[in-house]
Amino acid sequence: MRYHVRRSRFDLYQSDGGLEAAVGEGEIPGSRNKLIEESYELGGEGGDVDFMIARFVVGARIKALRGDRSGAQERLDEGARAAAALHLDRLRARIDNDLALLQLPHPPAPALTPNIDLEVDAVTATTALLDDDTAIRHILTHGSPEDTARVLDRAQRWVAKLTGTRRRLATLQATRLLVSCLAAVGRDEEAKTRLAGAVAICAEQRMLRYLPDGGEDIEKMLDALHREQLSGSWAPTRPTVPESFLESIARIER
Known part of the structure; x- marks a missing residue:
């Protein structure tokens, strides 16, 4: 399958909040779900990265909510193939993160990023946070107490760096991760x-x-x-x- 994408300048820190609407306020709105399904049936060859996230990630979430975990896995695997074909690191990181959150088979967890740098462009910063989220969740499940303490410090640093910035959704994601780390250490x-x-x-x-x-x-x-x-x-x-x-x-x- 061939893939094409229009590069989006839309900051995922903002656009991801819009994706919340795709699953509605606790419900699965038929018209939006139908749009996601129809876009998937057309293949992964069009749209910007944010729309591809809706197609693959939100589509997988809807399937998981309906109990179709194999369908969710298939949707995310297709998204991973599209990300690899188009060299879309942000989409790849989001796919990996949702596979981990849904506890579905996923690639080996990435290493923690060398440092937290918010001075880079939004896409790079978003990808780094997603990769750290995936890596930290793997360590919380499989790591030693010393490893858990180390990633707790990393999560605290993400929250400290993001708090007070305009990247409110990224701050929420970092806070959600920090809560998981705090719970892991009691x-x-x-x-x-x-x-x-x-x-x-x-x-x-x-x-x-x-x-x-x-x-x-x-x-x-x-x-x-x-x-x-x-x-x-x-x-x-x-x-x-x-x-x-x-x-x-x-x-x-x-």
């Missing part, structure tokens, strides 16, 4: 406080699926926050979160 209260801040931002942006899509550990922390909210034991030091939003997260299909 720092649950700090993890929940960090997660509550991310929930507050997602509530403002109506990004219902972004945090639950971060893996089982994030789902467990979200459930814990929801229970605390219902029981009236919400820590006063945590950011305020709309009760209806956490209730909506608890009800969505996972």
Whole structure:
């Protein structure tokens, strides 16, 4: 199959937030899903990188939500082939990351990037964050306690670097990763406080699926926050979160 792509200048830090709409507010909107399916049937030969992410990544997420994990694997594998054929490192990194998050067979995890540099172009910075996210999640599952402590420090550095920048979605991704690292070392209260801040931002942006899509550990922390909210034991030091939003997260299909 031949692939062609129009290079997008659209920053994934922003465009990925738009992709949240592809799976809607806890539902799978038929018209948008039909558009993704039809674009897939046409093949991977057109569109910019962001549309290809919608075609392959969001399409795979929809299949996974419906219980079709083999279909999700097939969709992401096709995306990986398109990324390789077109030398699209950002698409490749996003595909690898979603394979890891969905716990599907995936290529060997990448090495951690040598350093965190936000002075590079947005595509390069996005790719570095995605690769570090994938590498860190592999280490959390397979690494030693010393390795886990090391990647916790890396996740903290990503959050520190991104906080206060315009790259709000990247900050959310780094925070989601940091929550996973904190949970892995047993720092649950700090993890929940960090997660509550991310929930507050997602509530403002109506990004219902972004945090639950971060893996089982994030789902467990979200459930814990929801229970605390219902029981009236919400820590006063945590950011305020709309009760209806956490209730909506608890009800969505996972």
